[in-house]
Amino acid sequence: MGDDGVDDLLRSAVRAGNAEAVRDLLERGADPDTVGGDGLPVLCQAVAAYDVPVAEALVDGGADPDSVLPDGTTPLWRAVDGGSPAVLSAVLGREPRLRIPEPARERLLALARSRHEAGPVEELRRRTGASGPATTVRVADGEHGWVEQVSLGGLAVRAGHGAVLTSLEWAFRVLTPVGELIARAVGRPDSAHVDWTAVCWTLTERRSFETWSAVVAFRHAPDRARRLFVADHLNTRALLGLRHGHEEKEAGLLALWAAEETDGEVLAKVLEAFAGHDHPDREAVALRHAGHPDPRVRREVPAALGEDEGARTPAARDVLLTLMHDADARVRLGACAACSRDDAQLSEVTRTLLSLTADTDSEVRYDAATALSGSRDRTPAVADALAALLDDDSPLLRLEAAYGLALRDDPRTAGAIERVGPLERDFEEDHRVRALWRWRERNRRPPAEWTLSGVSARPDDPAG
Incomplete structure (x- = not known):
């Protein structure tokens, strides 16, 4: 237990959203379960404010996410109710499946499921009695995801209960059917939405052949959003370097899928995933799409050709040279990256990158500058461009x-x-x-x- 002085400072730090001060005060002996002016632990204040760093600091410092509050809820219950998977992750604590009794786990899952099925607007109408229109804004949730925050009648909630439910199920080792998870992910077909990312991550954690087979079966789905999810999921696995024992099968599957897929965005993601695998026909698979009308597809061709310049055929080198003159700036950047260690192509790479430093897109200029700064070309033209x-x-x-x-x-x-x-x-x-x-x-x-x-x-x- 902390003394009143540091506990008061802790209350102030939580109100101010100062996670660094919170950690410092906890190290100095502040009580992590300090009660605020509303009679609730300060962890509840952080949860209500969607303050992930402060909530995480409090739980790391010993705050009890399972303490029963006067209304019968707990801080963890409130995190589930709030609809933010980032807050849930901060509050969930260690070994939740072992720490929380089964009846309490079932209640938390039921809460998340009911909120997900009802939607935030209906829940806010029930709580407030308000009948007017709700206000919805897009907010960041965690480092990479986003979610809608819905306000009505003076209350606000985040619409990430699909992600909350997915995360809770996996934390409690509930193996939800793959089809149900994918349906949950594509409810908002955006790979940065928290519902999508939570399902994608959970399926990377479930590494059985049965799960993998169930996921890739959706590559034949008539719904392009489901096909895009599968491609994005396989690409996530490849980017993270996760081994699941099915890599050879996956490489062959991606090669066949690339030959069949008709949607440009899905095909681009398939080729991106394919680039992370070894395959005996990888060059042929990549070259087949070098002239695709969708620039998103052409952007993936250089990486799909592989990094071994010495193993490239003359046809592959000719295609990369052609792509260095593509109408799309991102295609040109990718071709330059693929040829950056090829002495025979260095002068052409430099010319292309120099032209890209004048592009109207600041991100293209930045990527061109990055390539030039690390280039082996030490001619004055490069230094002058920098x-x-x-x-x-x-x-x-x-x-x-x-x-x-x-x-x-x-x-x-x-x-x-x-x-x-x-x-x-x-x-x-x-x-x-x-x-x-x-x-x-x-x-x-x-x-x-x-x-x-x-x-x-x-x-x-x-x-x-």
Whole structure:
């Protein structure tokens, strides 16, 4: 138990949403189950505010997610009710299947299922009695997902109960049928929606051959959203490097699927997944789609050809050269990446990347700058292009350009560092920032103390 002083500070830190202060106060002895002014543990306040970092800090510090509240609920129950899978993950705690009795687990699952089936608007109408229209906004939930937040009658709830239900089922090791999970995912057919990502992740955790077979069977579904989900799921497995023992079968399946798929977006995702596998006919599979009318498909061809330049046939090299002149900038970038270590193509890669630094899309300019900064081409034209990018509006692009100049020990590097401008402290460990620190140290240029990215560094800073 903490003393009143640190507990008061903890209440203030939770209200302010200061997770760092919360962790510090818990280490100083604050009671993680401190009760707020509403008579509830401060964990409930974090849950109601959808404050994931604070909720996570409290649970990590010992707050009890299962403590029974005056209304018979628990902080975990409220997290389920709130519809945010990110908050649920923060509050769920360790070993929930072993910690929570079966009747309580069933009640939590029933709550999540009923909220998912009813939808947030109907639940808010029931609670508030309001009959007017609800307000819906899109909000980030977790690091990579999004969800709708629905407000009505002074209350708000997030519409992520499908993801909450999926996450709870897996936490309690309830093996929901694959078809039911996929139907849940495609209810909002967006690969960044929390319902989709929760199902995708859960199926990566279920690594049996039976689950894999049930998932890939949906590649024949007439509904393109289900086919897209399967392709996205297989690609997620490949990107994460997850081994499940069916890789050879999966590679063959993807090769056949690529020959049959008619939807451009689904086919692009199939080829992206295929690129993560070894297959004896991978070049033939990739070349078959080099002239596809959908640029999303053509963008996947260079990676699908594989990384071994020495194993490429003349036909593959010719196709990559053609793709370096494609109408789509992303196709050109992919072709350049595939040829970056091919000495015979280096000059053409450089010419293409130089042209892309003037693209109207800032993300394309950034990717071109990244490729040029790490390029083996040390000609003045590359350095000049990087120097020209120091006038770009994007701080990250200016950082990449300065980094490329530092790698070349270009005399314009000192001025480039000054042009980078302030960045968030999150970039303190960025390899480019550290490289610029090292360049400054080697050159011993005054002042003795200098600032980059909001981080002060001396020449003898160990980060260098």
